[in-house]
Amino acid sequence: MKDGRHKIDTSRLAKNLKKLRQEANLTISGVHAATGISEDHLRRLEKTENQISPNSSTIQAFLTLYDVTYNSLTMKENAKLGAAPTFLDSFKKNNITTKAYFLSNKSIPKLLSETLKENPQMRKGMTVSEILTLFPNARLTSKQVSNALKQLVEKNYLLREDPAGTKSVYIYKINPFKKL
Numbered sequence: 001m002k003d004g005r006h007k008i009d010t011s012r013l014a015k016n017l018k019k020l021r022q023e024a025n026l027t028i029s030g031v032h033a034a035t036g037i038s039e040d041h042l043r044r045l046e047k048t049e050n051q052i053s054p055n056s057s058t059i060q061a062f063l064t065l066y067d068v069t070y071n072s073l074t075m076k077e078n079a080k081l082g083a084a085p086t087f088l089d090s091f092k093k094n095n096i097t098t099k100a101y102f103l104s105n106k107s108i109p110k111l112l113s114e115t116l117k118e119n120p121q122m123r124k125g126m127t128v129s130e131i132l133t134l135f136p137n138a139r140l141t142s143k144q145v146s147n148a149l150k151q152l153v154e155k156n157y158l159l160r161e162d163p164a165g166t167k168s169v170y171i172y173k174i175n176p177f178k179k180l
Contacts, residue, residue, distance in 0.1 A: 008074050011048045016079040018046040020066045022103065023081050024088055025110065030101030034091045035061040065091075089114075097139045108140070109148040113157060117174065125161065125171035 021031055028046075032039045037058055044050045045058075054062075062073060067082025081088070095101050096111050104110075115134055116122050128142050128149065149172050152158040156178050161171045 008053050010051045010053055012077065013054075013074050014046050014048040014050070016073055016076070017042075017062065020062070020068070020073075020079055020081060021046070024066065024085070025092075025103050027101055027103055030091075030095070030098075031065070033095065033098070033101055034065050034088070037061060093135055096135070097144070108144055109151045111135075112145070112148050113152060116158075116172075122172070122174045123176075125173040127169055127171060131172070 021028070024030075026034070028039050028042050031037065031042055035058075041058075044052055045054060059070065059073070062068070063070060064087050065085070066073070066079075066088065067085035068079055072079045092111055093115075096108055112131070116126075116131070119126075119134065121130070128145050131145055131149070132140060132142060149158060149160070149170075153160045153172070156175055159173045159175050161173070162169075163171060
């Protein structure tokens with residue numbers, strides 16, 4: 001495929017697609033769910049020896065998912081996720097409980113940390129039920145969120161308070177001395 005200036009280096013594209021998928025913490029199934037591109041086609045595109053060129057709609061799906069430019073995806077070595085991958089972020093929030101879409105079961109703590117660090121309410125503190133409202137389309141349970149928050153507290157990214165002293169409702173706050 002040509003964009004008028006050059007032919008796609010399929011080997012570089014394959015390496016970048018795999019790297020971006022891994023950086024996004026997605027499995028082949030996750031990319032399929034996000035883009036609609038078949039899993040077999042995705043596997044072939046990620047193999048440097050296959051030498052297949054994707055069509056323009058497939059390229060556009062990757063540009064949107066990873067928030068990258070055409071040149072970054074097809075020409076640069078070691079492409080990186082864009083600074084504001086809103087489509088990817090939305091996909092993760094809506095599908096975080098579908099483990100088959102993610103490389104690691106650490107997705108929930110990572111998603112929470114990414115979302116909570118941008119939320120000004122976290123300076124004052126939020127309960128688990130309040131945090132759950134930040135993910136209206138995700139099928140998260142309070143137990144999943146509590147476990148993920150506990151991991152972030154153990155890493156000292158969040159502070160946990162028990163204002164009533166009953167150990168039933170905790171308030172979670174950003175630790176101002178550790179970057180989340």
